[in-house]
Amino acid sequence: xxxxxxxxxxxxxxxxxxxxxxxxxxxxxxxxxxxxxxxxxxxxxxxxxxxxxxxxxxxxxxxxxxxxxxxxxxxxxxxxxxxxxxxxxxxxxxxxxxxxxxxxxxxxxxxxxxxxxxxxxxxxxxxxxxxxxxxxxxxxxxxxxxxxxxxxxxxxxxxxxxxxxxxxxxxxxxxxxxxxxxxxxxxxxxxxxxxxxxxxxxxxxxxxxxxxxxxxxxxxxxxxxxxxxxxxxxxxxxxxxxxxxxxxxxxxxxxxxxxxxxxxxxxxxx
Numbered sequence: 001x002x003x004x005x006x007x008x009x010x011x012x013x014x015x016x017x018x019x020x021x022x023x024x025x026x027x028x029x030x031x032x033x034x035x036x037x038x039x040x041x042x043x044x045x046x047x048x049x050x051x052x053x054x055x056x057x058x059x060x061x062x063x064x065x066x067x068x069x070x071x072x073x074x075x076x077x078x079x080x081x082x083x084x085x086x087x088x089x090x091x092x093x094x095x096x097x098x099x100x101x102x103x104x105x106x107x108x109x110x111x112x113x114x115x116x117x118x119x120x121x122x123x124x125x126x127x128x129x130x131x132x133x134x135x136x137x138x139x140x141x142x143x144x145x146x147x148x149x150x151x152x153x154x155x156x157x158x159x160x161x162x163x164x165x166x167x168x169x170x171x172x173x174x175x176x177x178x179x180x181x182x183x184x185x186x187x188x189x190x191x192x193x194x195x196x197x198x199x200x201x202x203x204x205x206x207x208x209x210x211x212x213x214x215x216x217x218x219x220x221x222x223x224x225x226x227x228x229x230x231x232x233x234x235x236x237x238x239x240x241x242x243x244x245x246x247x248x249x250x251x252x253x254x255x256x257x258x259x260x261x262x263x264x265x266x267x268x269x270x
Contacts, residue, residue: 018201019197044061061077088147107160143186180258205218
């Protein structure tokens with residue numbers, strides 16, 4: 001299916017590894033000029049090199065998207081190199097840094113108040129900052145696509161991820177409101193909800209790509225929560241997600257807006 005994305009400009013937050021990296025490579029493969037944002041510049045630069053080695057065009061930009069001034073500078077750099085952004089992929093996100101004994105995330109009452117801010121700043125303000133910077137350029141160009149990457153925790157809630165669940169739910173509500181406000185500008189806003197994703201950015205454990213149900217009992221147990229994973233014998237991978245992003249970023253999805261789509265193997269069915 002031809003997506004007709006050649007020459008478009010995309011900015012992908014958290015594009016230096018995992019799902020974000022795969023989205024950058026997918027869009028570049030469709031002929032999109034890709035601005036790769038990551039908190040760690042070296043990760044973004046590594047993806048830029050991958051894209052350029054394959055004949056594509058890319059720009060690595062470091063920014064903390066929770067800081068509105070850094071986001072403005074990032075979009076200015078994108079405009080200087082490629083012009084206004086056509087496609088914004090809000091992929092960057094964070095859960096919790098601290099864990100309780102045994103490796104479990106803390107409950108809401110166990111989570112230090114000072115840790116709430118990091119989760120909310122990136123998952124909520126980060127999305128708002130990027131949309132605020134992207135929308136004027138999309139209006140100038142007569143349209144655009146915003147694709148948000150969230151967790152199924154934001155659609156149904158997840159124990160021991162209360163603040164994260166709330167932040168992702170806020171992202172979803174915000175996306176629906178922006179879709180309402182900017183439909184008249186031909187700007188589509190949609191959200192993809194993920195479950196557990198196996199990728200190379202995870203050092204070890206059941207989410208590492210080398211893990212199998214035969215070698216990791218935790219992975220075997222996790223597969224039971226995802227109906228399609230029981231058949232495939234694996235969790236989702238970045239390439240299961242990136243093609244959906246490319247579709248939503250194209251005019252093939254012109255009449256899809258304000259929606260949340262689960263790409264989580266049936267973990268949540270709404």
